[in-house]
Amino acid sequence: MTKNDDRARAGTRETYEKGARFYDLMIWLYYLAGMRIGLWRRKVIKALALRPGDTVVEIGCGTGLNFSLVEQVIGSEGRIIGVDISEAMLERAQKRVRNAGWKNVELVRCAAADYRFPRDLGGIFATGVLNYEPAYYQVIERGAKALARGRRWVILDYKLPKSWLRHLAPLFIFLGSGFGVSRDLMKRHPWESVQRHLRNIQMWELYGGFVYIITGESP
Ligand SMILES: C[S@@+](CC[C@H](N)C(=O)[O-])C[C@H]1O[C@@H](n2cnc3c(N)ncnc32)[C@H](O)[C@@H]1O
Numbered sequence: 001m002t003k004n005d006d007r008a009r010a011g012t013r014e015t016y017e018k019g020a021r022f023y024d025l026m027i028w029l030y031y032l033a034g035m036r037i038g039l040w041r042r043k044v045i046k047a048l049a050l051r052p053g054d055t056v057v058e059i060g061c062g063t064g065l066n067f068s069l070v071e072q073v074i075g076s077e078g079r080i081i082g083v084d085i086s087e088a089m090l091e092r093a094q095k096r097v098r099n100a101g102w103k104n105v106e107l108v109r110c111a112a113a114d115y116r117f118p119r120d121l122g123g124i125f126a127t128g129v130l131n132y133e134p135a136y137y138q139v140i141e142r143g144a145k146a147l148a149r150g151r152r153w154v155i156l157d158y159k160l161p162k163s164w165l166r167h168l169a170p171l172f173i174f175l176g177s178g179f180g181v182s183r184d185l186m187k188r189h190p191w192e193s194v195q196r197h198l199r200n201i202q203m204w205e206l207y208g209g210f211v212y213i214i215t216g217e218s219p
Helices: 003-032 037-048 067-074 087-100 136-146 164-179 190-197
Strands: 055-059 079-084 105-109 121-127 147-158 199-206 211-217
Touching: 003 037, 003 087, 003 164, 037 067, 037 121, 037 147, 037 199, 037 211, 055 067, 055 136, 067 079, 067 087, 079 087, 087 105, 121 136, 136 147, 136 190, 147 190, 190 199, 190 211
Parallel strands: 055 079, 055 121, 079 105, 121 147
Antiparallel strands: 147 211, 199 211
């Protein structure tokens, strides 16, 4: 890990420490900009093809907005491990877990690049996270090795569209600026690591190509 990478992570962590109390509200406000985030979350969880009893790792789980969708599939026999760099986001996730009465959620505070995945996972996913992680390619590779055979990594993130809509990037960046969205982060291509380390790849472009979901299976 380089010092620059650590500095970038510290900056992201600070952004989320400060923004945690507004996060869920901001997500609702994004709906007004046409972002159908609830639908995208459902698409991610469907793409994971989880089964009852699975152990699932969510990288950058934030306030736990995906947990209920996962719980509905894995049930009380399954297990969710939520990893996040921000203490304040995890405190909110912990509160959500307590209020829902889930006994099968473990929260881990660390950078994605420092996390050591347990073996034989039933699924790994990250929604709106990996562009922040400078070593995203390592995280994807390690995750791919930790999945049980045939199980899936699913990533939702943002990127520059190939079409003329890329000219609207300043507007997209403006909408996400409170959470550190930037043109530099848009130049990261986590989907290429998924294509490199997994097979049976499927990719969907959403929101005019600014958002994508990719899924791949462990070989
Ligand atoms: C846009 S939020 C997404 C939260 C959640 N996945 C969701 O869909 O609501 C990004 C989350 O990633 C976390 N994060 C950013 N960089 C990270 C890193 N390098 N390692 C782990 N978590 C990170 C932030 O703390 C924040 O909670």
